[in-house]
Amino acid sequence: MLRRLAARAFWTFSRWKLVTQPAPDRPTVLIGAPHTSNWDFVVMLAIAWSQRIEVHWLGKKSLFTGWRGPIMRGLGGIPVDRADPKRVVAEMIDRVHSGDVFGLVVTPDGTRKGHTHWKSGFYRIAQQTGMPVTLGFVDRTTMTTGLGPTIEVTGNVAADMDRIRSFYADKSGIRPENRVEPRLREELESD
Secondary structure, three states: OHHHHHHHHHHHHOOOEEOOOOOOOOOEEEEEEOOOOOOHHHHHHHHHHHOOOOEEEEEEHHHHOOOHHHHHHHOOEEEEOOOOOHHHHHHHHHHHHHOOOOEEEEOOOOOOOOOOOEOOHHHHHHHHHOOOEEEEEEEOOOOEEEEEEEEOOOOOHHHHHHHHHHHHOOOOOOOHHHOOOOOEHHHHHHO
């Protein structure tokens, strides 16, 4: 209840407008893009809490040390040991089979400059778990944010990414200069 109240306060006082499709009623990989600012995290929580989506998100293990650990876990964080990334996929498969309905938030483009492509972890997790991909967005040009369509990945990376690129083509993040074109390394290597 507190989360819904916090989300309601956010949407009441924020310059952002929530424009969203309904949340999926099954586990989904929820892309947050374009992810160009750390403020995107606050917007993501407001979307999830207002839509009553239990969200989990992946973060580097160092974010969960000390006093931050309980806070990050309370906000849905899952620490990732980059030395053992396969463990995350196995954990997601277990959660899907347990019947939990949740959104696994993945920001494949990141907030840092210099990236030439998206990280493909969201795609691999969706393929290996059978989860669909929900396209969450922020768009600074219209000051709107929310959930876009939910798609099933087909295994045809280029075709799936064309659909994703089409959706994000007119979306601009909080810091547009940090935007990364939705393209996976696998696509770049095959060109």
